[in-house]
Amino acid sequence: MTVPTFQGNDEQQALAAEIFQLMVLQASFYADDALIRQTLDNLAAFLAEKHKREPDAMATSIEEAIAVNTAVFRREEAEAATYYITTRRGVPEPLPVDTSHTFAQRLYEPENPLPVDDISVVVSTTRPTLTTVEPVYISDYWQRASDTAPAIADAAAAAPVVDVTPSTVSTGETAAAEGAADAAVAVPADALADSPAVMTVAGGVPVDLRHDVADILAQHGDMLRAELASGIDKDPLRQMVRFGNMVLPEDRLINLGKKDLGRIRDDISEANEPLLDTVIQADVYNQQVGENEAMRFSLNYRLGREKDFEYVGVVGANLWSLKTLPHIGTRNVKTSEMAQFTEYLMQGYDDSLQERPLATIAEEGFVTHRLSFFEWANGVVVLTAALNALIAQPLLDDQRRAVLRFVMPQDAAAEMLVEVRYPVGSRGGWMQGFDLFFNDFLIAGAEITIARTEEPHVYTIIYDESVDGQTRDVLVPDEKKNRFVFEEVTYYCQVDLALSPDQASFPQIRNLKALPMSDRRRANTVLRHVIETLGEAVGTATEPAYRITAQTAHTGFNVLRPASLPYITALLNDNQYVQPADEAGVYVFAPPLNMPDEADDADDTPPEDDNSDE
């Protein structure tokens, strides 16, 4: 703060300085240029008492002192009193207001703002419904424009426009024929550059818009569908929102508050199983199916962003679960272990389509599957290509599991919930939760038939009971002693004996060790144990050797983990200590005496972390 210089005689200067200090003290928290006001009466009363003088005389002295210091004080006459005005800067006038660039002006910049009917893209009139921060994507245009200008020209020359004509669109033609057709109807590169009718799809694929929409869809439908979904998700203005394969304008979303979520949570908890969105809508909002589709969409969209809700539906049936609902299926096998056990399905060893092709399965809507010992004992069914073609697919891009309802017509139409784990990358899929049904009605090797119903998340499961009761000593797990034993069982279902080991056919199979699941991850370790247990010893004490058929190895292997016969055959052929015998389908395993357990599994996948839900 600057202290002004006061005028007048010594007494007047001292008094003016004292008054200034008083007024500045009064305005300690004022801005430097804010006006400070004080009345003559107040000043005279205070200073008279301080200096032991008469108030009137002091008032006269004050007026005289201030009259010669008009550069610091301004005098104002009001009806009731006389005011003296100054500022902390010692100047009795405020600073002029700077109006060169106001907030009001900035509101109207730039000169051509968005039109009023588009203001919704800038200012939302609804409360945000999201609890998570959504990323703002930068248009791919800038990325492309920055460094691909020459590349586009090159790409245009190298990758001609696909000219979609009805004659080239034929779903029955082979891929090779389609490729030839694509190449044959190329448009010159210069036409690409000049024609505004050619649009660019992400990845640089040009599509000629001069053709009918139906033709474009027939040729590029899948790619364009994926690109449009991506475009909607990445739109920085977020004009539309998407849930699965449904789209709604963002401003049509209905907000769900915490109370709504609490009621939905209670609804699912009370049912103690995943619920359809239509059921939740009816329970919580008393709205019937089709009555308010925007509400149904909003419900799904909002729940999809809540961490304690989980989508477990499929295409055509939106099911919602809670993390707190009971676990479905076995806990004997961890998710990561099952994922590894089923890798053979993704490695080309899936033989499930040998009997019936995909088209037949899709048309007839059922699949017959023979349970391996492992599947029967753990209540799981591996998701072979045949079953994967039958089972409804996940709706969401990153969805890994779904919950299906299986009806058992042979058990008074009882129902059970089954969890589907879809294949991801190199890992196969499976279904789990059949434990009770398998144990109550079936044995290993039983033939089951799974069929679709009209509802996409409901299936039936039956077994062929058109056989008379059979009694055999079949292999069963003795979980208390962690081993396998034979037990006399009478059953009434069709059984594949190759997958149903019994005492008569495989008396040594009960000597198989119930290896820990972590050890079963190593396929060659399991195979070696199976061969040494079930194979015929043909070597000596110093040079051990075992003779075994691929079929026997397949039966024994399936006790410990699931596998197809082609997979077992491949394992045998790839094993350096196994040689084919003279007879077809027979192998001889001759391991070195000091062969370590892990030596034959050096290339196997290392164990991975479990899923959090285990």
Add this chain to the structure above:
Amino acid sequence: METRTILFGETALDILAQWLREQGEPRTLDDVLQKYLEILRDIALRETEQA
């Protein structure tokens, strides 16, 4: 006259959103894709004529 580049997934999304608003309820991605291609095609053909 300057013609604009049509970028699939970016160009005319506002027109598509307006059409979707007029529908009054959610639509499938297939429906939206069909309409989007019609919109883009109209733009492309109009600009071709003007060019």
